[in-house]
Amino acid sequence: MLLFFFATYDPTSQATFRPVSLFAERRGDETHVVGVAAQPDAEAFLGAFEAAVGPPFPLGYDPDGRVRRGESSVGALPGVPSFLMLDARGETVGSHVGFPSAAVLDALLDAALARGGVEEREVPLLSPALR
Numbered sequence: 001m002l003l004f005f006f007a008t009y010d011p012t013s014q015a016t017f018r019p020v021s022l023f024a025e026r027r028g029d030e031t032h033v034v035g036v037a038a039q040p041d042a043e044a045f046l047g048a049f050e051a052a053v054g055p056p057f058p059l060g061y062d063p064d065g066r067v068r069r070g071e072s073s074v075g076a077l078p079g080v081p082s083f084l085m086l087d088a089r090g091e092t093v094g095s096h097v098g099f100p101s102a103a104v105l106d107a108l109l110d111a112a113l114a115r116g117g118v119e120e121r122e123v124p125l126l127s128p129a130l131r
Contacts, residue, residue, distance in 0.1 A: 001032045002108065003074070004057075005067065005082040007039040008049040016081045016099055017053050023105040024057045031085075031109055033057035038067045038077055087112045 004020055006013035024033040035057060037046050042061035050059050062068065070076030074084060074092075083096040085108035093112040096104050 001034060001086045002105070003084040003086065004033060004035045005038045005074075005077055005080055005084075006035060007080045008037060008042070008045045009039065010080050012099055013081045014053075017055055019100055019102060019105065021055050021057070023102065024055070027106070027109055028056070030113065035059040036067060037061040038080060038082075040065070040068065083108065085109060085112050087115045089116070091115075 002020075002023075004016075006016065008014075020033060020035075035055060037049075037059065038061075039045075043063065046059060046061055062072065066072040067074065067077065078097045081098065081100075083100060083105075085093045085095070087093050093115055094108045096108065
């Protein structure tokens with residue numbers, strides 16, 4: 001899964017939607033892309049922004065502002081736009097800050113695929129020996 005952290009008011013974040021959308025369309029059968037608005041008052045701006053941009057992936061926001069304040073499990077963001085690629089186990093495989101090229105996005109996904117993929121599968125809570 002590619003987590004794309006952005007701010008609706010940031011020109012670089014706005015420009016980034018084009019390459020990320022192309023990536024999602026080209027390699028969307030291999031991973032999910034989710035956009036996360038990491039900004040104050042995201043709820044107030046996100047609906048109109050999503051309607052105007054029309055990305056081929058879902059957008060959301062952190063209602064508690066933990067991502068923006070660096071208090072979430074992803075830690076402090078060095079800036080927006082920021083990207084985190086997660087593998088099938090939810091572990092961070094790679095990251096990027098700033099405007100991404102197609103090669104950067106492909107490299108992030110390829111690294112996740114090399115570590116066992118990004119496909120969703122049920123992870124047993126107990127080993128077979130303990131059941």
